[in-house]
Amino acid sequence: MRYKSQSVAYWYFAVALALFGLQLVFGLLSAAKYLGPDPLLYILPFDVTKMIHTNLLIVWVLTGFMGATYWMVPDESRTELYSTRLAYVQLVLWTLMGVATVVGYLFRYGTGNKLLEQPLPSKIVIVIVMLMFLYNIAMTIRNSGRFTTTEGVLVGGLGLAALLYLPALLEYENYTVAIFYRWWTIHLWVEGVWEMIQGGFLAYLLIRLSGADREVMEKWLYVIVGLVFIAGILGTAHHYYWVGVPSYWLPIGGAFSALEPVALVGMAMYAYSAIRRSGLAHPNKLALHWTVGSAVFTLFGAGLLGLAHTFPSVNKWTHGTLITAMHGHAAFYGAYAMIVLAMITYALPAFTRRPEEGSAMGFTAFWMQIAGMFGMTLSFATAGIGQVYLERIMGMGYLDAQLKIQIHFVMLIITASIFAIGVALFIIDFFRYRPVFEVSGDAEPGLRPVKPARPVRPAMA
Amino acid sequence: MNKRQTRLFAIGSSLLAALVFIGLTLDSHRQFDKLTHAENITPAVSRGKDVWHKNNCINCHTVFGEGAYYAPDLTKITKHRGEAYLTAYLQDPSKFYDENRHRRLMPKQDLSPTDISDLIAFLDWVSNVDNQGWPPRPILVTGASLPGSDMSVAQQGAAALGGGTAATPPGARPVTGNDNPMALGEKVFRSATPACTACHSVAPGVNMAGPSLAGLTARTQALLASSDNKSQARDVAGYIRESITSPSAHLVPGPMYSANGVSFMPTTYAKDLTPAQIDQLVAYLSSLK
Numbered sequence: 001m002r003y004k005s006q007s008v009a010y011w012y013f014a015v016a017l018a019l020f021g022l023q024l025v026f027g028l029l030s031a032a033k034y035l036g037p038d039p040l041l042y043i044l045p046f047d048v049t050k051m052i053h054t055n056l057l058i059v060w061v062l063t064g065f066m067g068a069t070y071w072m073v074p075d076e077s078r079t080e081l082y083s084t085r086l087a088y089v090q091l092v093l094w095t096l097m098g099v100a101t102v103v104g105y106l107f108r109y110g111t112g113n114k115l116l117e118q119p120l121p122s123k124i125v126i127v128i129v130m131l132m133f134l135y136n137i138a139m140t141i142r143n144s145g146r147f148t149t150t151e152g153v154l155v156g157g158l159g160l161a162a163l164l165y166l167p168a169l170l171e172y173e174n175y176t177v178a179i180f181y182r183w184w185t186i187h188l189w190v191e192g193v194w195e196m197i198q199g200g201f202l203a204y205l206l207i208r209l210s211g212a213d214r215e216v217m218e219k220w221l222y223v224i225v226g227l228v229f230i231a232g233i234l235g236t237a238h239h240y241y242w243v244g245v246p247s248y249w250l251p252i253g254g255a256f257s258a259l260e261p262v263a264l265v266g267m268a269m270y271a272y273s274a275i276r277r278s279g280l281a282h283p284n285k286l287a288l289h290w291t292v293g294s295a296v297f298t299l300f301g302a303g304l305l306g307l308a309h310t311f312p313s314v315n316k317w318t319h320g321t322l323i324t325a326m327h328g329h330a331a332f333y334g335a336y337a338m339i340v341l342a343m344i345t346y347a348l349p350a351f352t353r354r355p356e357e358g359s360a361m362g363f364t365a366f367w368m369q370i371a372g373m374f375g376m377t378l379s380f381a382t383a384g385i386g387q388v389y390l391e392r393i394m395g396m397g398y399l400d401a402q403l404k405i406q407i408h409f410v411m412l413i414i415t416a417s418i419f420a421i422g423v424a425l426f427i428i429d430f431f432r433y434r435p436v437f438e439v440s441g442d443a444e445p446g447l448r449p450v451k452p453a454r455p456v457r458p459a460m461a
Numbered sequence: 462m463n464k465r466q467t468r469l470f471a472i473g474s475s476l477l478a479a480l481v482f483i484g485l486t487l488d489s490h491r492q493f494d495k496l497t498h499a500e501n502i503t504p505a506v507s508r509g510k511d512v513w514h515k516n517n518c519i520n521c522h523t524v525f526g527e528g529a530y531y532a533p534d535l536t537k538i539t540k541h542r543g544e545a546y547l548t549a550y551l552q553d554p555s556k557f558y559d560e561n562r563h564r565r566l567m568p569k570q571d572l573s574p575t576d577i578s579d580l581i582a583f584l585d586w587v588s589n590v591d592n593q594g595w596p597p598r599p600i601l602v603t604g605a606s607l608p609g610s611d612m613s614v615a616q617q618g619a620a621a622l623g624g625g626t627a628a629t630p631p632g633a634r635p636v637t638g639n640d641n642p643m644a645l646g647e648k649v650f651r652s653a654t655p656a657c658t659a660c661h662s663v664a665p666g667v668n669m670a671g672p673s674l675a676g677l678t679a680r681t682q683a684l685l686a687s688s689d690n691k692s693q694a695r696d697v698a699g700y701i702r703e704s705i706t707s708p709s710a711h712l713v714p715g716p717m718y719s720a721n722g723v724s725f726m727p728t729t730y731a732k733d734l735t736p737a738q739i740d741q742l743v744a745y746l747s748s749l750k
Contacts, residue, residue: 030531033565037560114528176497223471229478244497245492249489319526402565
């Protein structure tokens with residue numbers, strides 16, 4: 001690492017990975033409950049394990065985003081962070097809030113509003129932490145006087161993410177209106193500003209890893225952001241199916257959701273062509289795996305599997321079934337889990353003495369996670385298809401239909417275990433190297449020239 | 462395109478999309494009250510919504526198809542089940558379902574009688590929201606719109622022979638004496654010989670050899686109140702009991718259900734079922750709102 005203050009990122013990553021591990025414990029518990037009977041029915045029922053599972057996801061991914069930003073902004077602006085102290089205070093406050101909220105959930109202290117279950121005190125702390133974070137980043141950039149497009153997109157995404165959390169603080173008398181604004185936070189996060197954040201990290205990683213020309217990469221980053229928002233903002237409509245809002249949201253949802261994969265195809269092509277066309281190779285091959293993997297898995301999970309059930313005439317039958325769980329798992333993992341893991345993998349050799357090119361354990365972790373998550377996605381898909389035909393189309397009762405798809409839950413648990421082992425290996429690989437935080441003069445460990453996969457055409461520029 | 466143009470594209474298209482979105486949001490606000498029947502959001506409905514949130518219902522169930530997928534969708538539940546059934550169920554779900562048989566069970570919640578009636582009021586408000594007619598087919602908790610499709614051939618064969626645990630379809634209730642009569646009645650509905658489910662569905666609009674029994678209570682109440690009621694029965698339960706024991710006493714119009722004033726329904730139930738079983742069956746059928 002080039003700047004001493006970048007070391008704060010290490011501690012953010014450490015917290016993020018610990019929470020990631022904990023998230024999987026609750027995920028596996030929830031999956032086991034699908035097989036039942038549940039010996040923990042009165043100790044830790046499904047509603048609690050599932051709520052902790054999804055909330056930990058949000059907390060660890062955001063922790064990862066913040067850490068990765070603290071890593072990236074000094075690099076981009078070529079300066080130390082404005083205040084490392086503020087960054088540490090922020091991390092402690094954030095972690096305490098996260099842990100206290102989860103402990104509260106064990107006692108059913110929550111709002112019972114899907115994904116926004118955080119009680120009001122937690123929500124207020126979240127807003128305070130976000131403001132501390134944005135202030136620290138803004139001051140760092142201001143003091144440096146250097147503001148790149150890549151970090152502009154990243155900071156823009158983070159700022160909007162904080163802004164869009166505000167509707168979640170309000171309460172609504174009408175349940176339908178509450179649903180309407182709940183999606184302003186959830187949808188516009190994951191299919192809007194979080195994709196901006198992902199795009200920012202992706203551009204940073206591709207510039208660093210492939211040596212691609214910054215001007216070209218940033219130009220395409222703008223195009224991707226434009227495509228994300230054209231489709232993403234009006235694509236909110238696909239959450240307004242069948243919830244008691246005007247029917248014009250149905251065709252709008254169908255049309256604009258169909259456009260959502262365009263940005264994701266763009267992102268995958270962007271990553272792939274940057275790597276293929278570049279005449280240089282970065283020694284950190286493992287980070288390259290995660291970076292390209294994230295772009296490709298996003299296209300699969302968010303793009304393809306989202307498209308699979310986004311048209312109103314299809315969604316009429318699949319709405320509220322395990323088909324949604326299929327899409328949710330693959331999309332969240334590909335877009336947000338993997339991009340954070342990519343940033344961690346990229347930065348780790350600078351914090352520790354991990355070999356630059358990655359360790360064997362690191363590669364095993366990568367492939368086990370990919371295989372496991374792919375298998376989990378297929379398990380949810382097959383279970384969901386069974387559920388849609390039996391329950392929604394044939395009219396079999398919910399409980400009877402669930403019994404008929406039990407085998408897919410067995411498959412889910414097996415593939416989830418493979419995934420969990422992959423994550424465990426990633427976590428072990430992270431913690432087994434003691435942090436040393438050496439400041440080096442070199443920006444990069446040295447890009448090596450390689451033979452390009454195909455002739456470089458000037459067309460992309 | 463150069464970088465400046467692409468930036469213009471990113472900002473311009475985002476602003477345009479946001480503008481359209483905000484415009485549509487304003488228009489939606491104009492329509493929310495009408496579509497959701499906001500005038501029906503009584504204090505009980507509001508309190509029921511709080512009960513719904515406080516007990517974290519959404520992290521197992523769905524409403525409007527939103528929530529978790531571990532328990533049935535409740536959007537139209539009050540259209541299928543009457544208040545008596547839902548109240549008894551919410552007091553103790555284990556009286557209705559057996560965890561060993563269904564592999565999952567709703568934990569008993571800490572609900573006061575007011576909580577329960579408020580929650581039912583909330584769910585009833587939900588069921589009347591204009592949501593483009595979703596779900597396109599009724600989502601049942603157990604049983605099936607099509608008879609026999611919830612039981613294997615072997616289970617149906619065993620059921621026809623009249624007993625044993627093998628006869629119990631996967632969705633049937635446990636049958637201990639402690640169970641709620643409505644739960645026991647549903648078991649009778651499936652396992653009587655011949656099984657009621659062979660001809661009657663409880664899903665709305667599914668008319669087979671016999672008419673659908675969905676909405677039975679509401680229709681019977683209307684019938685009893687109307688002038689052309691020739692029945693001896695004074696109430697819904699009495700009407701249903703009479704229909705089971707002497708099917709021709711009340712005829713559903715239509716040449717496929719009766720001829721010359723005689724119903725096609727078997728007349729054997731009065732002697733084949735015990736009085737207790739008939740009571741249970743009446744309790745169950747009365748719960749079909």
